[in-house]
Amino acid sequence: MTRIILIGYMGAGKTTVGKALSQSLALPFYDLDWYIEERYRRTIPQIFAENGENGFREIEQKILHEVAEFENVIISCGGGTPCFFDNMEYMNRQAQTVYLKASPDVLFQHLKMGKVERPLLKDKTEDEMKQYIRDSLAIREPFYSRAQYTLDVSLLENYDKIKDSVRLLRELLNL
Numbered sequence: 001m002t003r004i005i006l007i008g009y010m011g012a013g014k015t016t017v018g019k020a021l022s023q024s025l026a027l028p029f030y031d032l033d034w035y036i037e038e039r040y041r042r043t044i045p046q047i048f049a050e051n052g053e054n055g056f057r058e059i060e061q062k063i064l065h066e067v068a069e070f071e072n073v074i075i076s077c078g079g080g081t082p083c084f085f086d087n088m089e090y091m092n093r094q095a096q097t098v099y100l101k102a103s104p105d106v107l108f109q110h111l112k113m114g115k116v117e118r119p120l121l122k123d124k125t126e127d128e129m130k131q132y133i134r135d136s137l138a139i140r141e142p143f144y145s146r147a148q149y150t151l152d153v154s155l156l157e158n159y160d161k162i163k164d165s166v167r168l169l170r171e172l173l174n175l
């Protein structure tokens, strides 16, 4: 039985690489944020605005418990998922967990176009975003580093980065 959960900071590539890995392995793909949006018929920014971050975290945990029961799946979670409740221990019990690790500079490059979809970044200037990424990554790193596997995606430079990530993940996990 294959059940893989990709974790890591916002912009690390969990959604993009997870989708590509699932295509490569011909397995269904579940992105926690997409699943939440479909189930609750609201976008992530709407849920943050209406329920606050705490409300979002409760929904996120509930949906994690649902999705992480599925078999033969690739799952990508949100950047905050491992850092709340006992989610990280739960994921480690349920799945093979992989931390997609990237430097603050790489994360910033990936995130600067996509900040509107991310409520934690949306009101920040570029400088504030850089600072926030550095500070919150330092807080989150101890959670991420509890993953069973780590793949450093910072070193993969632009050309075919996604394909390289998929190849390396398959090597790492023997798939």
Ligand SMILES: Nc1ncnc2c1ncn2[C@@H]1O[C@H](COP(=O)(O)OP(=O)(O)O)[C@@H](O)[C@H]1O
Pocket (backbone or CB within 6 Å): 008, 009, 010, 011, 012, 013, 014, 015, 016, 017, 076, 079, 110, 111, 114, 153, 156, 158, 161, 162, 165
């Ligand atoms: N390995 C990668 N190489 C190049 N671009 C990437 C890579 N991973 C992510 N990106 C880009 O970064 C942005 C954020 O990726 P996304 O998959 O949404 O990250 P996450 O789900 O971890 O927040 C997207 O525009 C995506 O195309």
Ligand SMILES: O=C(O)C1=C[C@@H](OP(=O)(O)O)[C@@H](O)[C@H](O)C1
Pocket (backbone or CB within 6 Å): 008, 009, 010, 011, 014, 015, 033, 044, 077, 078, 079, 080, 081, 117, 118, 119, 120
């Ligand atoms: O890091 C976070 O706390 C969040 C990350 C987002 O997912 P991505 O990591 O896929 O951007 C999304 O779950 C929400 O905006 C909160």
Ligand SMILES: [Mg+2]
Pocket (backbone or CB within 6 Å): 014, 015, 016, 031, 033, 076, 077, 078
């Ligand atoms: Mg994502």
